Amino acid sequence: MARLGYALAAVLGLAAVGGGAAGMLGREWTLAVPWLVPLGGLELALDPLGGFFLALVGAAAVPASIYAIGAAGGAARGVGAYLVFVAAMCAVPLAANVMTFALAWELMSLASYFLVLHERERPESVQAAWAYAVMTHVGLACLLGGMLLLSAWTGSVRFADWRAGAPLLAAGARDLAFALLALGFAGKAGVIPLHIWLPLAHPAAPSHVSALMSGVMIKLGVYGLMRAGVDWLGGGPAWWGTALLLAGVVSAVVGVLYALVEHDLKRLLAFHSIENVGIILMGLGAGMLYRQAGLGGLALLGLVAALYHTANHAAFKGLLFLAAGAVVHATGTRDVERLGGLIKRMPWTAACFLVGAAAISALPPLNGFVSEWLTFVALLQNTQIAAPPLNLVFALGIAGLALTSGLAMACFVKAFGITFLALPRSDAAAGAREAGPAMRAGMALLVAACVALGLGPTVVLPRLAAVAAPLAGAGAPARPALGDWLTVQLSGDFASLSPLAIAAALTLGLAAPLVALRLAGASRRRRLYETWGCGRMLQTARMEYTATAFANPFKRVFDFFYRPAKRLDIEFHPESRLFVERIEYANPTRSIFEDWLYRPVLAGLHAAARSVRPIQSGSANLYLAYILVALIVLLVFA
């Protein structure tokens, strides 16, 4: 029964891919059911941008659902919520008026809330779901505020009317609407400092749901930012793009820094989602800045880079979450310090995780590299804007992106190396078994997507350019020159890239030393022996490097950010302090955002709540009096 549900979700995903692809190719489609809900009725519309995100949701849902058939093992809990979740995510990019959008958005949030509560016996899950519910509804409040303001000012609840009306509004009104909408959408996208729910909620859900939440749900926040900033409001002053670009830099660097010191495999991946949303926002912010400066071609490049990275992140992060889920499934733990040696026990999962890790580290010729390259090329051309402060912002973006990719590589060396290589660090890891065929099929689909998106930018880019062209503003070429089938050629001679040629050259480069060694008459014998250990007799897992130790150089370099608190607990033998009975060492990091932002805000809320407590006397008569006073006040002001 449960399997049937997941199969249904996979079919739904396929349908979404088909519909979305039609939308991207320019097929228009609308559906209006005015009587179904109040305030404008139900209205859906398909356009290229919505089509892209619809196809993305579908393309991520298919492998996740196939994987779930194997992973859930027939357990019925969560199937219904999962189906609703996928359907609601399909509806969000299609929504064409405020009511439809709010319904789809809230349905998506609620369904995922129940999926986060999957293991409701565990207190952490309950806490995660609570944080998620609060943050998502604060975001919803911002969104509704912005949308209602826009509806009131333009006199319509239909998004199509905003496109015509919003650019005519006063600058202050547009700024306010953008700020509210951007806050709401950025919260869903997990942009720092609104990310607090993400590393709690994503790991708590089952892995196929985590893959969808990280892969596509937070991307719908990006969708909202694109829709609101560029489509509805028609691009704004330079500070919109600057704010998005800077938010992107901060999210990328901070996200990867948190991931580096995180040893819970799924939380680590969740922090990387924050990082990748940051990279997407860099492309989007750059695109908006170029658009504002009237450089249509470059605006197109920035938006395309953002879209490409959106698709890529869905592929490799989905893959990584599914592979991490397979590890959790096999070992029962998410703590990398208790894993190790899995490459011999789960070779398929290890290979899939390795592909995902290489892709997210932007190693050529996989897909992460292509979109980071595009983002670099978009950022590097900022000299065409003649405004030194803005150029400095761009330079920050360039340096931030480079640092991020270096740190991401380091983090995935840790994640893969400690989890899959060397000796198992616990019995659970030693007894792990390979994932089943359905789970492997789900992962294999995403591996194929990573490779295809990496090798095929010459095919993908024109499609994405067609999606982004209407958003790039004046001066954007309808059919930009992007090179030929082999090479991507951007902005004339500025930059070119050919993943196919690189892949071919790398293959030759792998074969060349093999041939050269043979010709040079090198020894072909290999002797197995134990790892060299300074003459010690036995190698055990305790002699391996740990994830904590691996991340320690970063903890020391960035200690102003991590603010590590060292705790050393030593219990001595009662006879003499020279003998230690027990020693405990902890070196936890402290979150700047929790300490300096959320805690003060929560404390303020609590204080405010306490100060209004006196009016809650418990007497019904007093409450009736309040109602009467409120009514009179309303009547006076009305």
Next chain:
Amino acid sequence: MIAGAALGLLQVFVVAAGAPLLVGVLRTLKARLVGRRGPSPWQPYADLRKLLGKDAVVSETTSWIFRVTPYVLTASMLVTALVIPVLVTRPPLGFAGNIVLLMYLFLLGTFFLALAGLDAGSAFGGMGSSREVAVAALAEPTVILAVFALALRAGTINLGGVVERVEAEPWLAVNPAHLLAFAAFFIVMLAETGRLPVDNPATHLELTMIHEAMVLEYSGRYLALVEWAAAMKLFLFLTLLANLFFPWGVTHLAEPVPVALGLLALVGKLAVLTTLLALVETSVAKLRLFRVPELLAGSFALAILSVMAVFLLR
């Protein structure tokens, strides 16, 4: 087409065959500078030959990652040799990518090497991996900003384009932005190729080493490949420094005479840079590991200054 392929092979051959000699010359120079006689400059070839003849001893703990890594590492260096302007400004695979590709090709090698360091399950390997990726990650922003400073002037980030532009306007090479970027890139080169004061290529003392700790488990032909790739990385970084900042001699003609002249020019420039490197390595002590980030931050500051100088002097 055939000329292009021949040119590509020639570039790869120059890098692959010249790299051990470069390392040998550097070692001899360093020995002479501290008053030793030192080995012959051809010693690295003899070392490689000896290693190739030996059996490879592989730890039982390792997986296929460990065995594949030397090949991936070598492949990434060979592809780099096809992409960057070693002898000609537009090498046959120059269209395939630019400086961003280069950065990530080097990262590809580092990624696999660091994984291989963890694969054997010894503490040394893990320690080396952790330090190597830390240095590599912190060096990234400087590389890209230094090149950005060059690209700002050249109007392209295709390496061949940068070279041609500086060749056409030689006065570009003496402006402050250019010199600052050179200094930044030089420091990054020291870090990326594991030279003093960041790492000591001559030591096997576990507390101080980075690269050597990571490759401790390798032997036989695998070690030969890893050492050869490390030599190629040094050769490529010095070539980048030589040809991006002082591009004279790099030709845009794929004909025998200019290419031969280009080779001569390259040898001359590398000789100067190798002497400079030997001087630096003999005159500074190795930094403590946790002082290295300060050095890299310094090089980052130089790169930022270089970018600002371009904007201010525009």
